Amino acid sequence: MLISCGDDSDDPLTDSTEEEKQLESLSASAWTMSSITLDGADATSNFDGLVLTIKSDKTYTTNGSYDPVWPSSGSFTFGSDINTLTRDDGVSMTISVSETSLTVTFTYADSGGRIDALPGDYVFSFTS
16 A cells, blocks of 8 residues: 655746745856856956845846846746847847856957947856
8 A cells, every 4th residue: 555645846946946945056156257268368356345245136236237248137038048148138148057156158249339348268166
């Protein structure tokens, strides 16, 4: 005779989607910049003190203005998978996240606007 206490699929922890789990990891703490490269060269000093906060409602803020490469606030959507995000300014980013580190990779193209920014391939490394 088999006896069951219920269906395990009703457990909200096991019912979380991959996107929800990724959002939980991203929003677990503020992310402090540890290093930045631009086309493989160190660009950390250009973003000195950057702290990124990601919220579970798919919004983000930084502790300062790093426009236009990294806006001070905005929102994002997931792309084709949970490791691809698209900011509301159209920049597509590839991410890798663990409990203690976040790496964000993207290409910034010069917008031709009044604000000078260096176009190229950026890699932002953060720690929690």
